Amino acid sequence: MAEQVVADLRDKCETPLPLLREVALAMAHEMGAGLQKEGGSRVKMLLSYVDKLPTGREEGLFYGLDLGGTNFRVLKVQLGGNQKHVVNCDSKEVSIPPQLMSGSSSELFGFIASELAKFVADEENCTNISNGKKRELGFTFSFPVKQRSVASGTLVKWTKAFSIDDAVGEDVVAKLQTAMEKQGLDMHIAALINDAVGTLAGARYYDKDVVAGIIFGTGTNAAYVEKANAIPKLEGELPRSGDMVINMEWGNFYSSHLPITEYDQELDNESLNPGEQIYEKLTSGMYLGEIVRRVLLKISLHSSIFGNMDHTKLQTHFLLRTPHISAMNHDKTPDLKIVAEKLEENLAITSTSLETRKLVVEICDIVARRAARLAAAGLAGILKKLGRDCNDQEQRSVIAIDGGLFEHYTKFREYLDITLAELLGEEASKSVAVKHADDGSGIGAALIAASQSQYCNAESDEVAAKNTYHTCRED
Ligand code: ADP
Ligand code: MG
Numbered sequence: 001m002a003e004q005v006v007a008d009l010r011d012k013c014e015t016p017l018p019l020l021r022e023v024a025l026a027m028a029h030e031m032g033a034g035l036q037k038e039g040g041s042r043v044k045m046l047l048s049y050v051d052k053l054p055t056g057r058e059e060g061l062f063y064g065l066d067l068g069g070t071n072f073r074v075l076k077v078q079l080g081g082n083q084k085h086v087v088n089c090d091s092k093e094v095s096i097p098p099q100l101m102s103g104s105s106s107e108l109f110g111f112i113a114s115e116l117a118k119f120v121a122d123e124e125n126c127t128n129i130s131n132g133k134k135r136e137l138g139f140t141f142s143f144p145v146k147q148r149s150v151a152s153g154t155l156v157k158w159t160k161a162f163s164i165d166d167a168v169g170e171d172v173v174a175k176l177q178t179a180m181e182k183q184g185l186d187m188h189i190a191a192l193i194n195d196a197v198g199t200l201a202g203a204r205y206y207d208k209d210v211v212a213g214i215i216f217g218t219g220t221n222a223a224y225v226e227k228a229n230a231i232p233k234l235e236g237e238l239p240r241s242g243d244m245v246i247n248m249e250w251g252n253f254y255s256s257h258l259p260i261t262e263y264d265q266e267l268d269n270e271s272l273n274p275g276e277q278i279y280e281k282l283t284s285g286m287y288l289g290e291i292v293r294r295v296l297l298k299i300s301l302h303s304s305i306f307g308n309m310d311h312t313k314l315q316t317h318f319l320l321r322t323p324h325i326s327a328m329n330h331d332k333t334p335d336l337k338i339v340a341e342k343l344e345e346n347l348a349i350t351s352t353s354l355e356t357r358k359l360v361v362e363i364c365d366i367v368a369r370r371a372a373r374l375a376a377a378g379l380a381g382i383l384k385k386l387g388r389d390c391n392d393q394e395q396r397s398v399i400a401i402d403g404g405l406f407e408h409y410t411k412f413r414e415y416l417d418i419t420l421a422e423l424l425g426e427e428a429s430k431s432v433a434v435k436h437a438d439d440g441s442g443i444g445a446a447l448i449a450a451s452q453s454q455y456c457n458a459e460s461d462e463v464a465a466k467n468t469y470h471t472c473r474e475d
Contacts, residue, residue: 001299001302001303002299002302002303002305002356002359003359005295005298005299005302005303006295006299006359006362006363006366009261009263009295009363009366010362010366012259012260012261012262013259013261013366013367013369013370014259015259015369015370015373015374015377015419017422017423019257019259020373020374020376020377020380020419020423021377021380021423022255022257023255023257023258023374023377023378023381024377024378024380024381024384024423025381025384026253026255026257026381027043027250027253027255027377027378027380027381027382027384027385028381028382028384028385030042030043030253030255031043031045031248031381031382031385032385034248035226035230035231035232035233035246036232036233037232037233038233040233042252042253042254043248043249043250043252043253044144044156044247044248044249044252045246045247045248045249046144046145046146046147046246046247046248046249047147047231047233047234047244047246047247048147048150048193048194048197048223048244048245048246048247049147049148049149049150049244050150050191050193050197050201050244050245050448050452051228051239051240051241051243051244051245052239052241052243052451052452053200053201053204053205053225053245053448053451054201054204054205054447054448054450054451055205055451056082056083056085056205056206057081057082057083058079058081058447058450058451059079059080059081059082059450060078060079060081060136060450061076061077061078061079061135062076062077062079062136062137062138062446062447062449062450063075063076063077063116063120063135063136063137063138063187063446063449064076064077064137064138064139064140064198064442064443064444064445064446064449065112065116065137065138065139065140065176065442065445066140066142066195066198066441066442066445067096067112067139067140067141067142068140068142068195068217068218068441069142069160069161069162069217069218069219069286070095070096070161070218071093071094071095071096072093072094072096072112072115073091073092073093073094073442074091074092074094074115074116074119075089075090075091075092075442075443075446076089076090076091076119076120076123076446077089077443077446077447079446079447079450085205085206086443089443090123091442092115092119094115096108096111097111098161101161101162101163101164102162102163102164103164104164104166105164105166105167105170105175106175106179108164108167109175109176109178109179110179110182112176112179113176113179113180113182113183113185114183116180116183116185116187117180117183117184117185120135120185120187134186134187134188135186135187135188136187136188136190136449136450136453137187137188137189137190137445137446137449138189138190138191138193138198138444138445138446138447138448138449138450139172139173139176139189139191139192139193139445140193140194140195140197140198140441140442140444140445141172141192141193141194142194142195142196142215142219142221142441143155143156143157143158143159143160143162143194144156144157144159144247144249144252145172145192145194145247147192150190150191150192150193150448150452151173151189151190151191151192151452152171152173152174152192153171153172153173153192154169154170154171154172155167155168155169155170155172156168157273157276158272158273159219159251159273159276159277159280160218160219160286161218161272161286163272172192173189173192176189177189190448190449190450190452190453191445191448191449191452193247193444193445193448194221194223194247194441195215195217195221195402195403195440195441195444196213196214196215196221196222196223196247196248196441197213197223197245197247197444197448198213198440198441198442198443198444198445198448199213199214199215199223199400199401199402199437199440199441199444200212200213200223200224200225200245200400200440200444201213201245201440201444201445201447201448201451202400202437202439202440202441202443202444202447203398203400203435203437203440204400205443205444205447207398207435209395209396209397209398210398210399210400210435211224211225211382211386211388211397211398211399212224212225212379212382212399212400213399213400213401213402213437213440213444214375214378214379214399214400214401214402214403214406215401215402215403215406215441216283216284216285216375216401216403216405216406216412217284217285217402217403217404217405217406218284218285218286218403218404219251219277219280219284219285219286220250220251220279220280220283220284220375220403221247221248221249221250221251222248222250222378222382223245223246223247223248224245224246224248224382224385224386225243225244225245225246226243226244226245226246227242227243227244228241228242228243228244229242231244231246248382250279250378251277251279251280251284252276252277252278252279252280253278253279253378254278254279258278258279258282258374259370260278260282263291263294263295263298264281264282264291266294267281267287267290267291267294268281270317279374279378282370282371282374283371283372283374283375283378284371284403284405285322285403285404285405285409286318286322287322288322288325288367288368288371288405289318289320289321289322289323289324289325290317290318290320291367292320292325292363292364292367293314293317293318293319293320293347295363295367296314296320296347296349296360296363297311297314297315299359300314300349305352305353305356305359306343306349306351306352306356307349307350307351307352309348309349309350310348312348313346313347313348314347314348314349319346319347320346320347321346322405322409323404323408324342324346325364325367325368326364326368326408326409326410326411326412327342328342328343328360328361328364329361329364329365329368329409329411330410330411331361335354335357336354336357336358336361339352339357339360339361340352340357343357343360365411368409368411368412368415369411369415371412372411372412372413372414372415372416372419373415373416373419375412375416376415376416376417376419376420376422376423377419377423379399379416379420379434380420380423380424382399383397383399383424383432388431388432389424389428390428391425391427391428394431395431396431396432396433397431397432397433398432398433398434398435399432399433399434399435400435400436400437400440401434401435401436401437402436402437402438402439402440402441406436407436407438413436416434417434420432420434
């Protein structure tokens with residue numbers, strides 16, 4: 001019976017190349033539809049109003065704040081200008097108390113601002129760099145936001161484990177600014193971006209061939225550089241650079257070609273956001289452990305391979321987390337000792353045979369492999385949309401990826417690499433590189449804050465500045 005459940009899972013999670021090609025094609029198609037008009041696709045293709053990515057010439061001291069899914073990070077970077085890049089960077093990571101994820105927005109932003117204020121105070125005590133200039137901050141906020149400018153935007157909806165009703169529809173920059181003022185923190189928010197845009201910016205700072213930034217962390221998202229004249233829904237004057245970074249919000253992608261199992265269906269039904277973020281629920285760190293838990297639960301209810309056990313833990317949603325399935329999937333011990341440990345510690349499954357543990361490893365592998373292959377199809381979709389997926393590319397295309405899942409789940413990364421190569425073919429693969437962009441998202445915010453504020457300053461020296469839509473700071 002247990003073998004049957006796994007065989008069935010293997011079958012339903014199959015991702016042969018023709019299916020992945022359909023997924024890539026559907027992604028490219030949805031991208032076009034989302035750019036066409038507001039609401040044209042489930043893939044929102046939000047304008048980031050970042051029309052100019054950092055070049056390496058930015059100079060000065062900037063702060064970044066990165067609010068992701070589980071942690072947030074504050075950081076301070078000293079940019080050397082003139083291709084000297086980051087000459088100094090200090091950061092601090094703080095985990096978000098779970099009760100703040102579903103409380104009120106003033107509590108959440110109050111907490112963030114107070115941590116930021118502490119960081120700034122500590123830093124300045126050490127380095128003594130208060131030079132009288134207003135501090136500039138880039139804010140990475142990794143939830144769907146409808147932007148009106150590079151430094152303002154209203155929250156469309158929460159994703160991942162967040163659910164704070166009073167923040168939806170509100171300007172998150174104004175919320176943070178108010179909270180910072182309450183802390184007496186004199187800081188200007190120069191840019192609002194998300195982690196995918198930050199990863200793109202952080203990687204582009206070092207390599208001009210970077211075309212997209214992707215996140216596989218708690219959730220998943222992608223951002224890429226689009227030609228402004230390929231965005232029919234872009235109103236008003238086109239940006240002078242001719243480019244616009246698009247925040248795809250691809251976590252909400254759906255295609256009938258996606259291989260969805262009974263476990264995914266139930267996970268979705270019982271989630272905070274049923275029917276939404278289907279691609280994210282198949283490919284990101286918040287969910288992979290939970291899918292495996294559901295498969296194990298089914299096995300335990302229909303067979304006796306886990307022996308006599310108390311089901312309380314195995315029935316608890318999200319108790320088995322992706323780092324646990326990653327540890328089991330990579331267990332190299334001959335008797336799968338780590339698998340035994342993880343099952344016992346997390347799910348109270350205490351006595352398993354080696355055969356059973358092998359089966360558990362296989363379940364983890366099936367779920368992670370499907371995720372990685374669908375992830376690769378998403379990347380192929382972006383390359384297709386950019387016309388960079390064919391054989392005759394002279395141009396190099398680099399895709400920068402960050403996020404805890406990509407960083408730590410080695411097999412996920414390997415499957416992703418292999419699958420992308422399969423999808424692109426040998427020739428086209430030569431011109432495409434996937435890079436791990438370590439900590440792009442926090443530094444990226446500071447870099448965009450730098451390039452925005454310096455862009456504004458440079459522009460204000462030019463008479464030509466009068467027609468740009470940038471919201472340069474008045475003070
Ligand atoms: P966020 O998405 O919250 O900004 P990260 O990019 O650091 O944060 O990703 C955190 C997520 O990465 C976790 O929720 C988890 O799903 C996944 N993760 C963290 N560590 C591991 C690991 N060792 N193996 C697999 N996945 C991991
Ligand atoms: Mg993050």
